Amino acid sequence: MTAVATATVTLDAGRSTRATAARITALGKRFGERTVLDGTDLEIGAGEIVALVGRSGSGKSTLLRILGGLDTASRGEVSVEGRPTIVFQEARLIPWQPVVRNVALGRPKPRNRRADEQAARDLLAEVGLAGRADAWPLTLSGGEAQRAALARALVAEPTLLLLDEPFGALDALTRRTMHELLLGLHEQRAFGVLLVTHDVLEAITLADRVLVLDEGRIAAEVTVDLPRPRAAGAPAVAEYAERLLTLLGVTH
Known part of the structure; x- marks a missing residue:
């Protein structure tokens, strides 16, 4: 009989004093015969904003729910410092x-x-x-x-704020206001952030790093080396967006 590996999840309810807000190692998640996450590795620094993009069904929300304790993994390790x-x-x-x-x-x-x-x-x-x-x-x-x-x-x-497309249903002006609000609160409180989004411009506008999830693993990582605030229509932002769209397999 083959042993079934299970995920080890560690939560420290105290305030984090370390440089890492969360870390997952070799994370796997299956729904029946379907593998959603397959050996996924991810680290979020304390005070870092990380955006996660990928096609629909790539496992973005599943990964976020596991980090938030709302779902369990099939294997691997999950460590969240703080709350x-x-x-x-x-x-x-x-x-x-x-x-x-x-x-x-x-x-x-x-x-x-x-x-x-x-x-x-x-x-x-x-x-x-x-x-x-x-x-x-x-x-x-x-x-x-x-x-x-x-x-x-x-x-x-919280030491880690998990955002599952929270601005997706808002109009453009309200979304921009929410972006500014989030960045202002983040600057004051310095919590780590994992943002799941389908909007590459939103990811570039907000994140320090953008990760592309594909076939259950982090397929690419893009560090956004731009000062804030970042205007969605700026040429530098457009260059990052083009790069991400290419990584996502979107062609013009």
Whole structure:
């Protein structure tokens, strides 16, 4: 009988003092007979923004969910220093709770309702939603809902923020505003980021490194050596986009 290898996952709930936010080694994931991840290696530095791109079905979201503890791997090792939190494409707010209570739910160790709500209100102020703290989620615009979801993730004081196409459903102007907000919060808090996206311009605008996932492995890595802010229409950004599209097999 062939032994089935399993993944070893290590989570350190304390604040990270190391230079690495997360590391995966020889990660494998199967769904029945289908192999999604096959010996994937990845390291995210503390305070680094890494974007992950690839064709649909290449395993990007699966990798992110494993890092966030929402899925298990079939084999390999996963190590996350500190606390990971996730923001999805849908805000996933509870409609029968006001915005402030939705954000307070992100607290990893609830103290008491007053303290949790105060922490939530502080975060809502940081993301520009101080005046919407007591609103109901269904009254929020798409951009406001994603700001609330981001606040809920950050109220946990994560060392690793996992973003699964959180800006994909937003209009261009709102998306640009969210990019600026994310970069501002990242500069203040210096958490590691893994951004899953189909948008190569978004990846180049935000990330320090862009990784291409193909056939279950990291097939290419592109370091984005450009100062921020990066305008999507700048010639240097266009050159990086052309390079990434070529790596993704997109031809003109």
